[in-house]
Amino acid sequence: MKFFIDTANLAQIKEAQALGVLDGVTTNPSLMAKEGITGKDNILKHYVAICNIVDGDVSAEVIATDFDGMVREGEALADLHPQIVVKLPMIADGIKACKYFTDKGIRVNMTLVFSAGQALLAAKAGATYVSPFIGRLDDISTDGLNLITEIRLIYDNYGYETEILAASVRHTMHIIDCAKLGADVMTGPLSAIMGLLKHPLTDIGLAQFLADYKKGN
Numbered sequence: 001m002k003f004f005i006d007t008a009n010l011a012q013i014k015e016a017q018a019l020g021v022l023d024g025v026t027t028n029p030s031l032m033a034k035e036g037i038t039g040k041d042n043i044l045k046h047y048v049a050i051c052n053i054v055d056g057d058v059s060a061e062v063i064a065t066d067f068d069g070m071v072r073e074g075e076a077l078a079d080l081h082p083q084i085v086v087k088l089p090m091i092a093d094g095i096k097a098c099k100y101f102t103d104k105g106i107r108v109n110m111t112l113v114f115s116a117g118q119a120l121l122a123a124k125a126g127a128t129y130v131s132p133f134i135g136r137l138d139d140i141s142t143d144g145l146n147l148i149t150e151i152r153l154i155y156d157n158y159g160y161e162t163e164i165l166a167a168s169v170r171h172t173m174h175i176i177d178c179a180k181l182g183a184d185v186m187t188g189p190l191s192a193i194m195g196l197l198k199h200p201l202t203d204i205g206l207a208q209f210l211a212d213y214k215k216g217n
């Protein structure tokens with residue numbers, strides 16, 4: 001399972017990269033705004049800064065909602081760095097743009113996916129990644145993890161190569177459940193990734209080992 005971090009915070013991206021388990025980064029306009037990154041030029045520079053920290057894929061989202069605008073923005077984003085994956089919204093023009101970019105060899109992450117039908121369309125349009133938002137489904141009393149199960153089944157039925165990128169991951173158990181269900185990638189906050197480390201028996205055991213070592217040395 002690939003681990004992406006879902007943030008535009010450079011310090012957190014560096015921390016995850018230093019841990020040695022980071023495969024990529026996802027961002028969105030809200031995450032950029034949260035870090036105070038505004039204005040087209042600053043946003044583009046920030047994507048390059050992220051690419052220079054990590055080795056893997058960096059999803060960069062278009063703002064346009066029409067085909068021509070998405071193509072214009074997406075081409076500019078893809079030109080920034082070879083690690084950039086163009087992130088497009090799951091609307092009709094987004095699917096058209098996905099097909100356009102895929103035919104040109106530019107990788108796409110289809111975002112804001114909330115149903116199996118949307119995920120099927122993304123795969124047919126050749127998306128490299130499809131991003132079902134599991135946390136936001138949970139927020140409205142709908143089982144987000146069930147969507148991962150449905151998409152896995154459909155993609156396996158037909159051998160679609162689009163990778164299921166579980167997004168809107170909010171906590172550590174989401175990561176474990178997505179791994180059990182066969183998501184190819186998860187993107188979540190640093191806190192959810194670090195939560196995988198935690199076990200009280202590890203801490204107790206380590207303290208005991210060190211105490212016993214000290215007794216004999």
Ligand code: G3P
Nearest residue numbers: 006028135136167168187
């Ligand atoms: O990866 C999608 C993500 O940025 C949305 O997460 O927590 O705002 O639903 P959230």
